[in-house]
Amino acid sequence: MLIVSFALIGIIAAAAASLLMPKTYTATSSLFVSTQNVDTSAELQQGSAFALARVQSYVGLARKPQVLDPVIEDLGLNMSAQELAKNVQASTSRNTVLIDITATDSSPEMAADIANGVVASLIASVADLERPTNGLPSPVRLTSVDAAQPPSSAASPNTALNLMLGFLYGLAAGLIVAVLRHVLDRHVRTEADLRRSTNLPLLGGITETQVPRNSPSPAVLSGSGTDSFRRLRTNLEFAALGRQMRSLVITSSQSGEGKSTVALNLALSIAHSGQKVLLVDADLRLPSVANATGLEGSVGLTTVLIGRITLTEATQPWGSAGLSVLTSGPLPPNPTELLGSQAMEELVQKLETDYDVIIFDAPPVLPVADAAILTRHTDGVLLVVGATRVSQHNLSNSVEQLTLAKANVVGVVLNRIPRSGPDANTAYRSEYGAASLQPMDNDGAPASPVAEAEAAILRESRRGPSPEHAARRGTS
Incomplete structure (x- = not known):
């Protein structure tokens, strides 16, 4: 696109110059x-x-x-x-x-x-x-x-020659810019870029979806989008083989990489597999789960930690799959201290006895230390990597900070992979295609978008992999 754009700009500039000369x-x-x-x-x-x-x-x-x-x-x-x-x-x-x-x-x-x-x-x-x-x-x-005669046509400007030169100069400039972009750009765009920053296992890839404009809320993926989270759920089970994985922190290097969307859809996918799942909004700075699910956000994790209400009173059911949600509650002035408190450790231990899996939607790693503090009380960390959103340098720093915190990073998820273009990953585009986003509600009606998404996940979970998927899985 850069090369084509510069070539068109060169032609337009040459045409404008020819008209003005x-x-x-x-x-x-x-x-x-x-x-x-x-x-x-x-x-x-x-x-x-x-x-x-x-x-x-x-x-x-x-x-x-x-x-x-x-x-x-x-x-x-x-x-x-x-x-x-x-x-x-x-x-x-x-x-x-x-x-x-x-x-x-x-x-x-x-x-x-x-x-x-x-x-x-x-x-x-x-x-x-x-x-x-x-x-x-x-x-x-x-x-x-x-003898000279008055010419019938102008010798200059030579419009055809100018257009050709403009095209060639624009093409050359586009090639130079494209090469410089490829050489100097250090954003994580493909799996190869990911491997330059970390050797953590890649547990899944999520294709970029169409998020409604001016809507920061994550949404439930329906249709073929559920297949990517079903695969992610299965890969997590293999990653946790031989060790306990009851509580999992979902985080990212920086904001805008889609960690909340991954946390919500992963929790819903695990709930549809028959397990008792709790999604906890542990982002006490910019929480999003309450807005995404349409649940009450005035009570939640913070009110439980300070003892204002009980865990049973603060937990809210959502959807028809048996998924429970604990929103963030009122924002505290000291989120890091609150997440690292003894009360938080005791709460996690209680949650692990009441639920099969607890998913924590944590803040990004680089801006604040909340996620690293939270990993002290949990079994593992899943790092979300936004394709084209985070640089290789920042990703390396995130992994290093989690390593210094002695966190059990089970793997990474490459999120928001472009559906087309030079940065699109063809393997994930075919294996992890995502359909359009659906709005969320809490009515549990069968005809609602959430119920449709849940039903799609449940059908695919019960049906198992198709012969094509089984063949591909056997090949890999």
């Missing part, structure tokens, strides 16, 4: 150099050699003030000889005695008059300069052989 016309007149007063063939041969030797001198003389001043006077031009010389060119072909005088002007008639005037003035000047001192006629004769 003033038109100029070019007229050409020719004259022939010969010798006169020749009687024998030997004298004719010597005269021809003499004329050929003098041609280059006459070409240079054509742009001198001695030749141009009479032209200015005869035509009434308001310019000097030096200025007129810029619009007059004299040339000759090799081994010929023909001289071409070319004049350029904004008027086609004036261009022809200047060319013819220069020829006449040059003939007179040569006759005067080459006249012998004994009063005999000049041995050299200049004869006009092709």
Whole structure:
């Protein structure tokens, strides 16, 4: 797209320049150099050699003030000889005695008059300069052989040539910018970029979806989008093989990578597998679960931690799959201290006895230390990586911070993979395609978008992988 855009810009710029450039016309007149007063063939041969030797001198003389001043006077031009010389060119072909005088002007008639005037003035000047001192006629004769005529079309601007040059220059600029973008860009765009930053296992890929404009809330994916989270759920089970994985923190390097969307859809997918799941909004700075699910956000995690209400009173059911949600509650002035408190550790232990899986939607790693503090009380961390949203450097820093916090990072999820274009991952685009987003509600009605999404997940969970998927899984 960069190359095509720059090429189009070059063509448009060339077209605009061609329209704005003033038109100029070019007229050409020719004259022939010969010798006169020749009687024998030997004298004719010597005269021809003499004329050929003098041609280059006459070409240079054509742009001198001695030749141009009479032209200015005869035509009434308001310019000097030096200025007129810029619009007059004299040339000759090799081994010929023909001289071409070319004049350029904004008027086609004036261009022809200047060319013819220069020829006449040059003939007179040569006759005067080459006249012998004994009063005999000049041995050299200049004869006009092709008088200039007013041109019918402008010589400049050459629109076709300008468009071609604009296209070539734009194409070259686009290629340079595209190469520089590829060389200098350090954003994570593909799995290869991900591997340059971390060796953590890649547990899944989520194709970019169409989020409604001005709507920051995450949404439930329906249709083929549920397949990506079903695969992610299965890969998490393999990643946790041989060790307990009851509580899982979902976080990202920075905001805008889609961690809340992944947390909500993953919790819903696990709930549809028959497990008792609780989604906890542990982002006590910019919570989003309450808005995404349409649940009450005035009570939640913070009110439970300070003992204002019980866990049972703060937990709210959502949807028809048995998913429970604990929103963030009122925002505290000290979120980091609250998440690292003894009350938070005791709450996590209680949740692990009441639920099969607890999903924590945590703040990003780089801006604040909340996620790293929260990992002290949980079994694992799933790091969401937004394709084209985070740089390789920031991703490496996030992994390093989680490692220093001794967090059990089970893997990464490459989220928001472009559906098309040079950064699209064709494997994930076919395996992890996401359908359009559906709004969320809490009525549990079978005809609602949420119920449709849940039903799609449930059907695919019970049906199992298709033969094509099984074949691909066996191949990999």
